[in-house]
């Protein structure tokens with residue numbers, strides 16, 4: 405069997421175990437297989453195994469790989485994870501189904517405008533700067549509620565949840581539980597957090613979309 409598929413099955417089993425240990429307090433999250441830098445030949449076996457959600461972080465690369473793949477596999481859901489410039493929004497809306505990195509109002513306004521032209525809307529996560537880091541993208545926690553309200557009430561965006569990248573070299577669990585609380589406070593249903601090195605911690609804190617790359621596809625160059 406394909407290596408990447410074996411890796412994915414191992415992760416799925418591990419998560420299922422955590423879910424059943426919780427006596428179904430935890431809902432089974434979706435895995436977004438993060439295929440950035442990997443070629444179509446690496447991705448195809450994972451699609452054929454039945455994986456639905458895939459993630460990319462660069463528009464040009466995503467267009468090259470996924471325009472044809474999505475045409476061949478119409479059930480695939482594609483997730484944009486990376487920083488998005490407003491001038492690229494027009495490429496994202498037709499190709500992608502989810503955006504995890506909404507982090508400023510200019511971008512929100514541009515998405516709102518472009519969606520009207522395309523007759524298609526993205527499912528969107530607001531990226532939260534949960535570690536309050538200077539160099540990190542994301543909405544500050546104390547701005548989150550007003551940003552969320554503006555996106556939904558004024559711009560009519562389909563905000564489904566929150567997303568975070570916790571600070572490097574720190575335990576993620578405190579940040580994850582804070583994200584869980586923020587999600588509940590805003591009455592949102594989805595939460596995008598957990599990567600190859602901390603997805604089990606994310607599962608315990610009610611993540612609904614785990615973004616897992618290297619643990620499935622191997623080390624990136």
Ligand SMILES: *Cc1c(COP(=O)(O)O)cnc(C)c1O
Pocket residue numbers: 438440461485486569599600601615616617618619
């Ligand atoms: C690359 C990337 C991931 C996956 O990272 P791994 O550590 O390889 O699992 C998740 N989220 C975002 C935003 C990424 O850019």
